[in-house]
Amino acid sequence: MSEKPKFAMYWAASCGGCEIAVLNIGEKILDVDANFDVAFWPVAMDAKYKDVEEMPDKSILLTLFNGGIRNEENAHMAKLLRQKSQILVSFGSCATEGCVPGLANLSSREEVFAAAYDSITSDTLGIRPQYSYEVPEGTLTLPIFNTIVRTLDQVVDVDYYMPGCPPESHQIGAVIDLVIQVLHGQAELPPKGSVIGAGGSTVCDECGRIRNVKKITKFRRLHEVAEIDPVLCLLEQGILCNGPATRDGCGALCPAVGAPCAGCYGPAQDVVDYGARLMTAVSSVIDSNDPKEIDRILDDIVDPAGTFYRFNLAHSLLHASKTAVS
Amino acid sequence: MSQDTHAEDKERIGVYVCHCGSNISATVDVEDVAVWSKDALGEDGVVVSRDYKFMCSSLGQELIERDIQEQGLTRVVVAACSPHLHEQTFRGACNRAGLNGYLCEMVSIREQVSWVHTDKVAATAKAKAMVAGGVERVIKNEPLEPLHVPIHEHTLVVGGGIAGIQAALEIADSGNKVYLVEREASIGGHMAQFDKTFPTLDCAACILTPKMVTAGNHPNIELLTWSEVERVDGYVGNFTVTIKQKPRYVDTDLCTGCGICWEKCPKKVVDEVFEAGLGYRTAVYTPFAQAVPKYPVIDPDTCTYFLRGKCRACEKLCPTDAIDFSQTVTYKTVTVGNIILATGFDTFDARRIPQYGYGRLANVFTSVEFERMCNAAGPTNGDIVMRDGVSKPESVAIVHCVGSRDRNYNNHCSVICCMSSLKFAHLVKERTGARVYNFYIDMRTAYKDYDEFYQRLLEEGNLFIRGRVAEITDAARLPGEEGKLIVQAEDTLVGKQRRVPVDMVVLAVGLEPRHDAAEVAHKFGISCSSNGWFIEKHPKLDPVATMTEGIYVAGAAQGPKDIPSSVAQGSAAAARVLSRINKGEIELEPVRATVDAQKCSGCRICNDLCPFGAIIFHEDLMVTEINHALCQGCGTCVAACPAGAISGSGFSNEQVMSQIEGLLAFSLPNNLIELVPA
Known part of the structure; x- marks a missing residue:
């Protein structure tokens, strides 16, 4: 039995991109192997939940938990891994803010099921998941599908947050380096609750585009722009860019290639409600004093909730719409 | 306990x-x-x-x-x-x-x-x-801790009408310097155009010109006529104001105001400003005889020399060689501690109501034209005559509320029109003996001695018809209407339509905010109400201060007002300024916005939002900064900052979120939805 500290990574309601981002750190993965025993990592090695349940409490040094809490299985694993881990990291946008799955918090469970089971296939059988089903071999159960998606820290205590959809590989590499240094007594962990693997400012800080005083007369989606100015701030071109409210750390990759920041690195340090911040900011720079014209300009914003809360709805002040919970 | x-x-x-x-x-x-x-x-x-x-x-x-x-x-x-x-x-x-x-x-x-x-x-x-x-x-x-700001003892008064003159005199008399800026060639404002003032019927010029002269000669007043404020920087106690002085083409150090230039000037043009289009002036002119200062200006838009390159008659004839065609625009920068805005009003353009026929029917006059006509120094020497300049009217209709209390134009009551219409009725009666019809919606004769004047007018035999005029036309339909102007209105007291044939109609045009009021408000960092008047700090308890420290308003720029109220506001604004000067410094609320430079990424969303011009952007560092002396703590930038990099002292995220949490913790239970899973 090796004496190396134990490492775990788990995916709850997520797409799997976070796992790929971890593997994408290249040869640094060998450093992980050199310094850690992988105790539990479903995507990489076989293990059963009962194996985790049998581990002593706090026996895992570091757990990277990605994915939001969509169902009771996710919640169960979150609580279990919290119990078994010394350091629990909310890894990636889903665990930290709910991410795209969190947008389901605008819809009721039935609406979610209707979309998933009725609209995607041509079957109109009205099939719905059944939490318990009798088969000759015994009773099959499914975890309860909760009313809303919650973030990891809405369910258990979290030590650190690592934003990104997914976190950039160089940031993951840097965090792993830091943890290894801490293991060797060469560095100290940041204060509990810190956001790691990201900056303290916004994407604009890393964006090389030229910025002027903003006056917007028309919002345009990317396909509506004939030619994107290669050097001018995208927002000034009427393209909704979430960069001004989004934490830096990604290297402003999207705006560098003419795609607006979608906001995957989550709210900047002092932003309480990401979508509300963006809405007040964007509406502040509309270049009109005529209420009717302002309404017309705002009407060009297709899907405001999906634009401004794409990653952050589950972690917003309101968490969910009334439809979702009533 | x-x-x-x-x-x-x-x-x-x-x-x-x-x-x-x-x-x-x-x-x-x-x-x-x-x-x-x-x-x-x-x-x-x-x-x-x-x-x-x-x-x-x-x-x-x-x-x-x-x-x-x-x-x-x-x-x-x-x-x-x-x-x-x-x-x-x-x-x-x-x-x-x-x-x-x-x-x-x-x-x-x-x-x-x-x-x-x-x-x-x-x-x-x-x-x-x-x-x-x-x-x-x-x-x-x-x-x-409150902020302490020293107050510069000089004051800027913008607008040389009666409100501005009053404010300037009060401050100057206390021994403090005033810069009085006036856009036109002379101070005096609208009041200088009037003949009589209601309800006492004393001569407007007789009571106004002494004040104008005092202001003009006052050692503590620097008169800057033919000038406009170009730019305002700074903050309460320490404003830096750039004033644009248009070229007069007259050297005021040499000019004696003898009047030879305007007597000899061969170019006559219609005076659209002071004479309201009813009279003429020359290309070199003073707006009126008692103008202060006495120096004329040359209007380059009409002067033959400026248009064709020759004439220069005034230059040749001036006994003191005061004409100087080489003058150009100059700028003067002054430092003041407080500013009083007394920029006055515009009158409603009666052409906007085509059915009243102004500009189309010769004998329809506006109240401003009528003021000039009544004035002994005006174009008709005070004779009330029809547009032909000779015939006397035998019947006159005075239409109240033209452009006022009318949802097509202005919802507000212009305050002065009822009383000035009564004054007109009296003058018509006195000078021509004509029958006078007043078409009114409601008679509004509040304030001291006003209703008594109304009763006097009733006793004089003036006729009052309660109803808004629908149309004024020269199309005769009934006997006795030929050659007349027919005023059609519903007489709401009798409950029937009336057609009243008259010789002359006077439209009592309403008061409107200056056409450039919004621009001026922006320049001085104050706000206008939705209908365009400058907004006071409190409608009852702080009527001459504004939300911007150090900027005061007086007179009709703040809302329609008669002369006594304008004078009272001028004095009130002066008193506010004097108390500031006297104290020497001002304590300001320390509620201010601050940018955390570490968190500001220079996205520039806030840069154009500050109503007080307190936001500075450092291009070299790509960060925004807020000038604490200019900031009034309104919170606009705090709300707009997408990065949460701007915080307002006294309104931190922590304070606001804690307050919300406290509120919700004890809110009625059915207002909260439990988010636990089913």
């Missing part, structure tokens, strides 16, 4: 619930709120809570002061009226007892609870929730 165990690190909070007579206690169970506060919020640090009939009274304030000293309070929450009214009062009480006033928080359970609810149970519950919000917030409050 139980002196129970109280953790050392917790704040010691006092909660004071005001009855406000019965204003609050009639709808909110204030005793219950007070008892509840100590019970329910004791955990948060509430150690004293009391209710009192009038917290704002001396005795009420002393209660708080005594508790701070005897109970060692470190925070105070007063649940009473709006902080607008009594925040200063309670901060003062705290300061007197040695507690920083910004550690006191007001909760408005009058404006936000008792005055807007009727259900006593629900209102009491809401009041409790709001007190809880205030308690949670006050824990996060930090002591702040």
Whole structure:
């Protein structure tokens, strides 16, 4: 039995991109192997939940938990891994803010099921998941599908947050380096609750585009722009860019290639409600004093909730719409 | 009062619930709120809570002061009226007892609870929730110190009408310097155009020109006519104002105002400004005989020399060689501590109501034209005549509310038209003996001696028809209408349509904000109401101050006003400025926005938002900064900053979120939705 500290990574309601981002750190993965025993990592090695349940409490040094809490299985694993881990990291946008799955918090469970089971296939059988089903071999159960998606820290205590959809590989590499240094007594962990693997400012800080005083007369989606100015701030071109409210750390990759920041690195340090911040900011720079014209300009914003809360709805002040919970 | 165990690190909070007579206690169970506060919020640090009939009274304030000293309070929450009214009062009480006033928080359970609810149970519950919000917030409050700014003793008055002149004279007489800027060639404003003033019928010029002359000669007044404010920088106590001086083409050091130039000038043009298009002036002119200053100006748009390159008759004939065609625009920069805006009003353009025929039917006049016609120094030497200049009218209709109280144009009442229309009626009667019809909606003759004047007019035999005029036409339909103007109106007292044939119609045009009022407001960092008048700080209790410290308003720029009110406002604004100058410095609310340069990424979203011009962008560092002396703490940039890099002292995220949490914790249960899974 090796004496190396134990490492775990788990995916709850997520797409799997976070796992790929971890593997994408290249040869640094060998450093992980050199310094850690992988105790539990479903995507990489076989293990059963009962194996985790049998581990002593706090026996895992570091757990990277990605994915939001969509169902009771996710919640169960979150609580279990919290119990078994010394350091629990909310890894990636889903665990930290709910991410795209969190947008389901605008819809009721039935609406979610209707979309998933009725609209995607041509079957109109009205099939719905059944939490318990009798088969000759015994009773099959499914975890309860909760009313809303919650973030990891809405369910258990979290030590650190690592934003990104997914976190950039160089940031993951840097965090792993830091943890290894801490293991060797060469560095100290940041204060509990810190956001790691990201900056303290916004994407604009890393964006090389030229910025002027903003006056917007028309919002345009990317396909509506004939030619994107290669050097001018995208927002000034009427393209909704979430960069001004989004934490830096990604290297402003999207705006560098003419795609607006979608906001995957989550709210900047002092932003309480990401979508509300963006809405007040964007509406502040509309270049009109005529209420009717302002309404017309705002009407060009297709899907405001999906634009401004794409990653952050589950972690917003309101968490969910009334439809979702009533 | 139980002196129970109280953790050392917790704040010691006092909660004071005001009855406000019965204003609050009639709808909110204030005793219950007070008892509840100590019970329910004791955990948060509430150690004293009391209710009192009038917290704002001396005795009420002393209660708080005594508790701070005897109970060692470190925070105070007063649940009473709006902080607008009594925040200063309670901060003062705290300061007197040695507690920083910004550690006191007001909760408005009058404006936000008792005055807007009727259900006593629900209102009491809401009041409790709001007190809880205030308690949670006050824990996060930090002591702040007011900002001290010195006041420069010079003052700028913009606008040389009666309000501006009055303000300038009051300040100058006290021994302080005033710059009086006027756009036109002479001070005097609209009042200089009038013949008589209501209700006393004394001569406008006789009472105005002495003030103009005094202002012109005053050692403490620097008159800057034919000038406009180009730019305003700085803040209360220390404004830097750039004034654009248009070229007069007359050297005022040499000119004696002898008048030879305008007597000899061969170019006559219609005077659209002072004579309202009814008379003529020359290309070199003073607007009127008693103009102050006496120096003329040359209008380059009409002067033959400027148009064709030759003439220069005035130059040749001037005995003192004062004509100087080489003058150009100059700029003067002055430093002042306070600014009074008395920029006046425009009159409604009667052409906007085509059915009244102004500009199309010769004998339809505006009230401004009629003022000039009545004026002994005017184009007709005071004769009331028709457009042909000779015939006397035998009947005159005066139409009230033209462009006023009319939802197609302006909703507001222009205040002065009823009385000036009565004055016109009197003058027509006196000078021509014509029959006078007044078409009015309501007669508004408030204020001293005004209604008496109306009664006098009734006794003089003037006719009053209550109804808005539908049309003025020269299309005769009935016998006796040929060659006349027919005024069609519904007589609402009789309940039938009337067609009244007359020789002459006078349209009592309303008062409107200056066409460039919004631009001027922006330049000086103040606001206009939705209908365009400058907004005062408080409509009743602070009518001449604005939300921008150091900027005051006076006269009709703030809303339609007659001469006595304009003069009163001029004096009032001067008094406000003088009290500032006298004190030498001003204490400013320390509620200011601050940018955390580390968090600012220079996205520039806030850069154009500040109504007070307090935001500076450093291009080299790509960060935004806020000038604390200019910032008025409005919070616009704080709300707009997408990065949360701007915070407002006194309104931190922590304070606001704590207040919301306090509110929601004790909110009615059915307002909250439990988010636990099913």
